[in-house]
Amino acid sequence: MEKRKIIEVKDLVKKYGDFTAVNGISFDVYENEIFGLLGTNGAGKSTTLEIIETLREKTSGKVFVDGMDLDKDPEGIKKVIGVQLQSSGYYPGLNLVELIDLFCGLYNQQADAKELLKIFNLEDKAKNKFKELSGGQKQRFSIATTLINKPKIIFLDEPTTGLDPQARRNLWDLILQVREQGTTVVITTHYMDEAEILCDRCAIVDHGRIIALESPDALIDKLVAGGFERKKEVKKANLEDVFIALTGEALREV
Numbered sequence: 001m002e003k004r005k006i007i008e009v010k011d012l013v014k015k016y017g018d019f020t021a022v023n024g025i026s027f028d029v030y031e032n033e034i035f036g037l038l039g040t041n042g043a044g045k046s047t048t049l050e051i052i053e054t055l056r057e058k059t060s061g062k063v064f065v066d067g068m069d070l071d072k073d074p075e076g077i078k079k080v081i082g083v084q085l086q087s088s089g090y091y092p093g094l095n096l097v098e099l100i101d102l103f104c105g106l107y108n109q110q111a112d113a114k115e116l117l118k119i120f121n122l123e124d125k126a127k128n129k130f131k132e133l134s135g136g137q138k139q140r141f142s143i144a145t146t147l148i149n150k151p152k153i154i155f156l157d158e159p160t161t162g163l164d165p166q167a168r169r170n171l172w173d174l175i176l177q178v179r180e181q182g183t184t185v186v187i188t189t190h191y192m193d194e195a196e197i198l199c200d201r202c203a204i205v206d207h208g209r210i211i212a213l214e215s216p217d218a219l220i221d222k223l224v225a226g227g228f229e230r231k232k233e234v235k236k237a238n239l240e241d242v243f244i245a246l247t248g249e250a251l252r253e254v
């Protein structure tokens with residue numbers, strides 16, 4: 001069956017004054033895939049994401065989301081996407097249940113706040129305020145809130161930065177679960193292990209251009225076929241496996 005393109009980006013350019021942050025990027029995202037944008041700091045990943053999310057003006061190029069043209073129907077696009085807010089977007093006086101209820105009101109949607117918190121392992125924190133959560137809990141809550149308007153696509157910008165190995169693995173499971181429910185996921189990350197585990201396809205962005213776009217497996221196979229060999233013998237486990245074996249897989253936060 002032909003895969004449906006849910007996002008189409010064509011020759012996208014973003015200039016900040018004389019500086020070109022995004023320099024003619026083109027890619028498609030297929031429905032229900034996890035698509036990664038990988039790149040070094042300043043490569044242009046967040047800028048690209050924010051343009052697709054309708055949060056930032058582009059300089060030129062075309063973007064279509066779920067068949068809607070960004071130039072003609074940004075409001076339509078907003079209705080089918082879920083976007084993570086910055087910390088400052090969460091009213092400081094409200095607890096998690098109240099925040100979810102507030103978002104439901106804003107989106108004119110019904111959602112069972114307790115149920116949503118349970119899925120994201122936050123039921124014990126229902127009465128806490130956002131600022132009282134740990135880094136991992138904040139990330140889980142902000143991903144939970146992206147789902148309130150029942151979006152077709154969610155955008156996650158470096159969702160696991162700063163998290164411990166257990167929290168990172170837990171978040172990977174949740175992201176895979178979200179995709180299982182039928183949601184398309186677009187994610188930026190600096191972590192190659194994360195991209196390898198999560199992404200169906202990923203684009204490697206460098207100085208505002210895409211320099212490779214394929215499945216992680218295909219990218220690795222190509223490198224190996226070109227004669228690449230690791231300098232060090234690959235062991236059956238790495239230090240993270242040791243850490244997890246010693247401290248357990250369960251989330252450690254309280």
Ligand SMILES: Nc1ncnc2c1ncn2[C@@H]1O[C@H](COP(=O)(O)OP(=O)(O)OP(=O)(O)O)[C@@H](O)[C@H]1O
Binds near residue numbers: 016039040041048
């Ligand atoms: N508002 C702005 N004004 C001027 N330059 C900007 C602005 N926002 C981003 N830039 C520049 O554009 C380039 C791309 O930034 P962007 O945040 O998109 O990169 P990124 O790939 O997401 O990086 P990181 O991994 O560090 O988040 C950077 O050089 C950045 O300094």
